[in-house]
Amino acid sequence: MPFDKSLSRRTLIKASAGAAALGTLGAPAISYAQADAIKIGHITPRTGFLGPLGEYAAQAAQLAAEEINAAGGIMGRKLELILDDSPNPQQASAKAERLVQRDKIVALLGEISSASALAIAQVVQREKVLFINTGANSDALRGSDCQRFMFHIEAQNSMYVKAVGRSLIRDGLVSGKRWYSLTADYAFGHDLLNVAKRYMAANGGNHAGDDLIPTDLADFSPFLLKIRQARPDVVCLNLAGTQITNFLKQYAEFGLTFPVAGFGFDTALAWGAGRGNFGGTWPVVWHHLIDTPGSKAFVTGFQKKWNRMPENQAWGDYCSLKIVAQAITETKSTEGIKIVEHFEKGAKFDLLKTREGYFRAKDHQMMMEMYAITALPAAQIRNQHDIFTSSPPVPAANESLEVIAATDDENKCTFRA
């Protein structure tokens, strides 16, 4: 077997760069062109550590589009959904621009990564196209980085922290207690850590330490050893995507028993951890056990179309497409600024929960009910999906929906003209 001269050991070193590039390629846009259709773009990560959630997001948007078209479309026109993926902020920005300029979409939905949502926001603001963020949590997107054409059906970090914080305070895990945190090392995690520190400090908690966790880390053992050493009263997770699955599995593996609480969460990642591995208390914007006719219909419809249980990420993309369709019908306009103004006037929307929600005019955050879910003991789990119990809606029925959102002091948005 003679070898080509150009093969050398350096090939191997160059190839390791190629291996690193494996995760960065995106997929081409899938579009089903139709004349005179109302085009709406959907962009979200489909690969990498947020890929599992992006799949739910895209499936839910397709379900909503199908339902809207089955009911006669939007103002008699067909809705055309154009799906694309955003493996990183650079591609998110480039693809958003292409969807707007080439495909002439009237609105853009989606995203999960806070870093990518920030990049998209600059494009939609420049192009004057509505963007509903369905999965990026950073407060900064609703504060220092807010844009008038960007709205958020995904709850902000402050809402997540305050929603689950009530459960933690009730369980005596905050005041005078030591909390240790693990934080996803990118925009979302850094933002969440700041919000969490502010909340815990205000309620008398003492921070025992924090470790920044690379987003694609599979082995948590070094950090579990540190937690065991630190002996905190509660372990708080500011993690994202598959990090959460890996953490849950290895926390159970290492037999650590300090109470666990999350400040950000996606149900699919707990389902994916497997039997006996889910523990702790976590906040969610929606879950499949919510007892309302809307949620039940959504669960049934999603299971019928995709043969799997929907989770919170699916909820956001499903509802936001319905919201855009409703807003276009109500304003009789596909013009971005008209829809923005409609939202800013406090239009109410069904969110499949007990109370309707609305976008808060000052920062474009959806005001809505949230839930704190707590893992069931292993003995009480009957099936793969019903692995937790839920708190009643937070805020409670007699409270303003705004009590869990960030205050002006905590997070201030000034829309630039």
Added chain:
Amino acid sequence: MPDLIPLLSQILNGLLAGSYYLMIALGLSMIFSLGGIVNLAHGAFYAIGAYLAVTLADRIGFGGALIVSPLIVALIGMVVERFLLRRFYNADPILGLLLTFGLAMVTEQTLRILYGAAPVPFSIPPELRGQVFLGDFVYSRYRLITLGITAVAVLGLWILLTKTAFGKVVRAGVQNPDMVGALGISLKPYMTAVVMIGVGLAALAGVLIAPIAGVHPAMGQEIITFAFVVVVIGGLGSFWGVVAAAAIVGMTRGVAAHFYPAATEASVYLLMVLVLLTRPRGLFGERIQKFE
């Protein structure tokens, strides 16, 4: 010296964690040394191994999956070698790179279509759960078991490569394929066997990691870059170089996690740069004529 115990436990843990990279890296190194193919699809075989474990464990138990999954993946490897890789041994290396890069992507998407992008639930079997106490060092029982399995697999491979007639031909083929050919020995069946062993080991690592990390389509690409780094640091052609590198990479991560957690992953690349600057062939890399 109570302050040293956390650091020591990180170093010990890192040594153990290195065993996962090791099983991937050994196969990569063997396939490159003998066939000259940089197998970017190696992580894909690791992922297939993990998914097969999930599928098989319900039927034949975790122990059964531990044996059957690597065997099935080795058979897949045989087909891939016979019909794809074999065409590229003498071709421009960039073609082999493109082929395996494509294979990795096709496999990842296939897993996504078959199982969905979300992690597939899988847990440690109840009988393997629990902790082992070694003085101040408390450790996961499951991880110690996987370390034992890795040690057996690595030792078995070493005996195969150094003490058997098969191993002699493989090692001769690495250094001087033309001479082996002149002696009337065809390297083709040996190459098939090497690929089967290499991807089988990757699958074994996949089965072992499945209970303690997310089983999702991108799991292969998560580990492949590290495995490459281990091969580069250890040096081509050196069996124990790769073993040492896996341990050093694991320890480096542990030390970084102790002192500066944000650099846990970056520390490994920094280590690679330092090694390449001082020893371009890696720590124990041999001078292999055909690669110079």
